[in-house]
Amino acid sequence: MPKVSIIIVSFNVRSYLVSAIDSILKSNYSNYEIIVVDNNSYDNTVDIVSDKYPKVNIISNDENVGFGKAVNQGAKIASGDYFLILNxxxxxxxxxxxxLIEYIESNKNIGMVGxxxxxxxxxxxxxxxxxxxTIKxxxxxxxGLDKLFPKSKWMGRYNLTYLDPDDNHIVDAISGSCMLIKEGVFRKINGFDERFFMFGEDIDICLRVWKENYQIHYYPKTKIIHYKGKSVNIAPYDSKRAFYHAMDLYVDKHYSSTLGVLSKFFIHLGIRLNKFLSTVSDKKSMIISLILDSIFITGAFVFAIDFRFGNFTPILSSQGxxxxxxxxxxxxVYAMLNLYSRYILSYSRAFIGTVLGFLVAVLFTYFFNQFAYSRLVIITAFAIITFLIPGWRVFTRYLISRGYLGVISQSKSxxxxxxxxxxxxDEEGIRIAENILKRFDTGLDIIGYVDKRYPKSEEKLPxxxxxxxxxxxxxxxxxKVNEVIFSSSALKNKEILDFMDSTRDLRLTYRMVPNEQDILLGKSNIEDIGGIPFINIEYxxxxxxxRFSKRIFDIIISVFVIILFAPLIIWFFILGKAIKIDFWGENAEIISSRIFDTKIKFLKDIPLLFNVLLGKISLVGSSLIDTKNANPHILCKPGITGLDRIRNIKVGPDTRKAxxxxxxxxxxxKLDIEIIIKTLING
Structure with missing residues (x-):
């Protein structure tokens, strides 16, 4: 059995690295060594890996030397017949x-496989x-023609999208995130070119493997998950600039002697064009939101002017x-509230910005009364804008939560x-569920478990x-599931990857919880699902x-609903449908109230609004615990609804306290309104 040296370069991705090493340790291949080259991480990677995996060889650099040079460092101490370069x-x-070993050994012409x-x-x-x-x-x-015509041999040439991804293929290059190369080939070509700090080094080494008359194969019978670019996302330098510098370096290195001046000019021009288009693409969320807001505001004023005057004279006379x-x-105003940068889909900021914009518009017409055609125009436009600007953001969030759109930022609403x-x-799955149930800031609505077989008993399942x-x-x-969380102890990695591969058309988000850890590994981030610290917290x-705004909100809503349903409330009392209940309040106070004898939850709770008016309870607060139960020592006023009511499952005392x-x-x-709406939706 040939020895494999697994070389991993790490930079501030401790949690992902631990998960990667755990997956290696589950391997059915026994003759290997693991070498981790850490590029001066500041997330305590070296100490954590040293303590948890004493058999792992660690090289700790005093600075970030780049990917290629770090791999070469690992190769110098590697003793394997093959090098597995793994992200x-x-x-x-x-x-x-x-x-991969069986496949590469089956053909002496193969120098590298992925x-x-x-x-x-x-x-x-x-x-x-x-x-x-190449230019072609x-x-x-x-x-972007490769996305429009992926099956075209010319259009899909770069990523070979016209080839069947489930068949073996001889290819020009494979990904540097996972490549198995023969030790002799690696040393013959002197490893990675260390001038490539980051990006381009995998294409470069593949080309040099081919120049030594070795083939490179794509072998899809085995799979990996690659979360892609985690070190890049937190790198303290311009990764986009590093990428295009690597492309220039690659062209100058490999094509300087074979291409004419004009050809090289067009290649470099293409690189600059790609950089420009990439920059525009990175800003597309901001650009789209700015355009939509401008269109809606313009449309609101055009409608309001036509509604008020029956023509567009104010627009024409002011020359637009x-x-x-x-x-x-x-x-x-929206821009000052960061609505086109950090908070693109914030409907609460959009509403606040709309109100502030209205006030600014009123002030503007006061000082520049030549543009003050009508108060009705401003008010009508304001009403439309109030609906449309936050409205399209709410609708977009809904589409994202249902998987119809890509994620701009992971929604935790x-x-x-x-x-x-x-x-x-299994036990790990139970632990994961219990932790998530105690957290209300994950944006996850846990539906239930799935497994390979039915459990013997469901009593212990939360x-x-x-x-x-x-x-x-x-x-x-x-x-209508959007997300799947895998318990890494209940399933083999192969089962997880087969599951993901077979359901990729369902637009799901997949997350993994490394064994006995309180984190969710996913594409966008690492998310903590552990306990919530309660010490020195500002409430x-x-x-x-x-307290003042909450009280005013309680009074306004309760008065409105009581007036709206007054005939029904009177009728229910006449019919004797009101049932007396007692429940615990703050400081062990016992609160008496009434509820209606009906199966409709909303109508059932309407009499509680009188207690809201009196200030005994709130619309949103702690759970309503019957005095037949022990005093739960609630931390704030009880509420008609609360966080524990928005999930369609029974919650225990620990979850209720969390x-x-x-x-x-x-x-x-905003949180109170979201809880009320979610409660009404859930019934």
Missing amino acids: PDTIIEEDMIND PKILNSDGSLQLSCKRSFP TALPKIF FVPFIYVALWVS LLFSRKTIIAGS IPFIGIFKEIRQLINTH NIFHKLH AEHYYIQNQNL
Whole structure:
């Protein structure tokens, strides 16, 4: 059995690295060594890996020397017959190393081989098989034609999208995230070119392998997950600039002697064009939101002017200055609230910005009364803008939560929670569910468990068991599932990757919880799902401003609903449908109230609004615990609804207490409104 040296370069991705090493340790291939080269991480990577994995060889650099040079450092102390160059943000199948070794040894002409690589959503990572960049292969990619015509041999040439991803292929290059290379070949070509700090080094080494008359193969019978670019995302330098510098370096190195001046000019021009288009693409969310807001504000004023005057004279007489000036005023206010940068989909900021924009517009017309055609125009436009600007953001969040749009930022809104199942109902799966149930800031709505087989008993499960893997497509459609969390102890890595590969068309988000850790590994981030610290926490709900605004909100809503349903309330009391109840309040106070004898939950709770008016309870607060139970020592006023009511499962005392702590720490009107809406939706 040949020895394999697994070389991993790490930079501030400790949690991903630990998960990668754990997946290697599950491998059915026994003759290997692991070498981790750390590029001066500041997340305590070296100490954690040293303590947890004493057999792992660690090289700790005093600075970030780049990927290629770090791999070469690892290769100098490697003793294997093969080098497996592996990124730290990967998870391998148990039989991947064995399968790659068997395949590369079956053909002496193969110098390097790579597996099928999946993104965290189960889709194919296109870089796992590709052609060398030339004018002919790069142009369709630069202009996006490869996405429009992926099956075209010319259009899809760069990423070889016209080839069947489930068949073996001889390819120009494979991804540097996972490549198995013969030790002799690696040393013959002197390893990686250390001038490539980051990016381009994998294409370069592949070309040099080919120049030594060795083939490179793509072998999809085994798979890995690659979370892609985790070190890049937190690198303290311009990664985009590093990428295009690497492309220039690659062209100058390999094409300077074979191409004419004009050809090289057009290649470098193409690189600059690709950089420009990439920059525009990175800003597309900001650009789209700015355009949509401008269109809606313009449309609101055009409608309001036509509604008021029956013609467009104000627009024509001002030569378009109206409504342009109002668009500029509102958009400027939104920009000051970071609505086109950090908070693109914040509907609460959009609402606040709309109100502030209205005030600015009123002030503008006061000082420049030549543009004050009518108060009705401003008010009408304001009403439309109030609906449309926050409205399209709410709708977009809904589409994202249902998987119809790509994620701009991972939604953690209570209103737009992501329906989630946990794959694996073992002890680790139970621990994962219990931790998530105690957290209300994850944006996850846990539906239930799925597993390979039905459990012997469901009594210990904190959430329902909804089915087995054979029924997964039906379960996902029935429960409208958006996300799957895998228990790494219940399933083999191969089972997880096969599951992801077979359901990639369902637009799911897949997350993994490394064994006995309190984190979710996913494409966008590492998310903590451990316990919530309660020491030295500032409680929002006890601030005078929050208490005042909450009280005013309670009074307005309760008065409105009581007036609206007054005939029904009187009728129910006449019929004797009011039932007396007693429940615990703050400081062991016993609160008496009435509820209606009806199966309709909303109507049932309406009499409680009188207690809200009296200030005994709130619309949103702690749980209503019957005095037949022991005093729960609630931390704030009980509420008609609360965090524990927004989930369609029974919650225990620990989860209820966690909900209270989260609520009093984070209470604000936006959170109260989201809880009320979510309660009404859930019935």
